[in-house]
Amino acid sequence: MNFDLELSTQALARTPGTLHALLDGLPAPWTRGVEGPDTFSPFDVVGHLIDGEETDWIPRARIILAQGPNPLFEPYDRFRHRARNVGRTLPSLLEEFAQLRGANLVLLRSLNLTPAALELPGIHPSLGRVTLRQLLSAWVVHDFGHIAQVARVMAKQLRHEVGPWEPFLPVLTDHETPRS
Amino acid sequence: MNFDLELSTQALARTPGTLHALLDGLPAPWTRGVEGPDTFSPFDVVGHLIDGEETDWIPRARIILAQGPNPLFEPYDRFRHRARNVGRTLPSLLEEFAQLRGANLVLLRSLNLTPAALELPGIHPSLGRVTLRQLLSAWVVHDFGHIAQVARVMAKQLRHEVGPWEPFLPVLTDHETPRS
Numbered sequence: 001m002n003f004d005l006e007l008s009t010q011a012l013a014r015t016p017g018t019l020h021a022l023l024d025g026l027p028a029p030w031t032r033g034v035e036g037p038d039t040f041s042p043f044d045v046v047g048h049l050i051d052g053e054e055t056d057w058i059p060r061a062r063i064i065l066a067q068g069p070n071p072l073f074e075p076y077d078r079f080r081h082r083a084r085n086v087g088r089t090l091p092s093l094l095e096e097f098a099q100l101r102g103a104n105l106v107l108l109r110s111l112n113l114t115p116a117a118l119e120l121p122g123i124h125p126s127l128g129r130v131t132l133r134q135l136l137s138a139w140v141v142h143d144f145g146h147i148a149q150v151a152r153v154m155a156k157q158l159r160h161e162v163g164p165w166e167p168f169l170p171v172l173t174d175h176e177t178p179r180s
Numbered sequence: 181m182n183f184d185l186e187l188s189t190q191a192l193a194r195t196p197g198t199l200h201a202l203l204d205g206l207p208a209p210w211t212r213g214v215e216g217p218d219t220f221s222p223f224d225v226v227g228h229l230i231d232g233e234e235t236d237w238i239p240r241a242r243i244i245l246a247q248g249p250n251p252l253f254e255p256y257d258r259f260r261h262r263a264r265n266v267g268r269t270l271p272s273l274l275e276e277f278a279q280l281r282g283a284n285l286v287l288l289r290s291l292n293l294t295p296a297a298l299e300l301p302g303i304h305p306s307l308g309r310v311t312l313r314q315l316l317s318a319w320v321v322h323d324f325g326h327i328a329q330v331a332r333v334m335a336k337q338l339r340h341e342v343g344p345w346e347p348f349l350p351v352l353t354d355h356e357t358p359r360s
Contacts, residue, residue: 007207011334014203017201020201021194022198029184137345138349141339141349141352142349145335145351147331148327149351152325155324158317162318164307164308165318
């Protein structure tokens with residue numbers, strides 16, 4: 001698949017509902033479990049996705065589209081959510097994520113991005129030059145990666161209960177060394 | 181987490197809605213893409229989960245609970261769905277999966293499984309002796325594994341569009357050699 005703004009927007013629109021269907025109302029053994037030290041629980045993932053809405057994808061797209069002399073992105077804090085969401089509930093975070101994502105997609109559509117706009121550059125603080133097309137593609141892939149992570153982390157909570165099935169359920173042994 | 185019938189049932193109940201939220205109504209570039217030869221598209225995964233409802237998890241639980249002299253499971257055909265679902269649409273498969281799963285969870289709850297029942301054995305055709313507890317745990321983990329697979333396969337459709345982000349989005353390079 002080549003990048004397609006409509007297909008990408010359709011995918012981005014699915015993520016809040018997907019996470020709501022998977023997580024809303026489940027008890028803590030499912031939503032607060034992790035797969036290792038310094039890794040994200042499903043609760044953490046939703047907080048991390050909120051951070052992306054507020055500080056990453058659309059703010060960086062705006063920097064690109066402003067076409068200033070130095071379109072340098074702000075560094076992104078992968079752990080902003082840890083302090084931000086102390087005391088929050090998962091249902092409230094899921095609702096907040098849905099609202100933020102919905103507003104960001106309304107904004108994205110309102111930009112009426114042309115093929116030429118998708119090739120405009122920004123400067124990532126560690127990756128260097130990237131285009132708006134690459135940024136929007138990364139936003140979509142980032143969503144899917146975190147949906148996969150939530151499912152994997154939940155699967156691993158039962159790793160020691162499946163007996164001889166363990167080697168035949170590869171999700172249990174993916175990311176033995178945390179990669180995301 | 182130790183196996184808990186109520187927690188596991190809650191998780192199993194989420195899968196149809198999760199896949200519906202993620203996939204229902206999306207066009208073929210998202211739902212029919214694969215990550216390599218002889219791997220499952222999202223469409224294939226839903227068909228494979230239907231096969232599990234019809235021929236794997238509950239039928240095997242019934243064999244265990246019958247406590248016959250030889251509780252040997254039927255072999256499971258991972259590719260039954262390929263011939264079964266020619267000409268089907270994804271929305272119709274999602275609806276069928278939801279109906280089958282719902283009925284199987286009603287049945288599961290009606291069994292009022294005791295701790296002793298969870299330790300009853302069956303014989304897997306290749307894995308040997310397994311318990312009902314392990315079978316039910318594997319059912320839950322299998323769901324999560326395929327949700328993760330669907331998200332990973334969708335992510336990989338944009339693998340060549342993310343530019344320098346590729347090494348920082350590990351979902352793009354998970355399962356380079358297919359593992360499930």
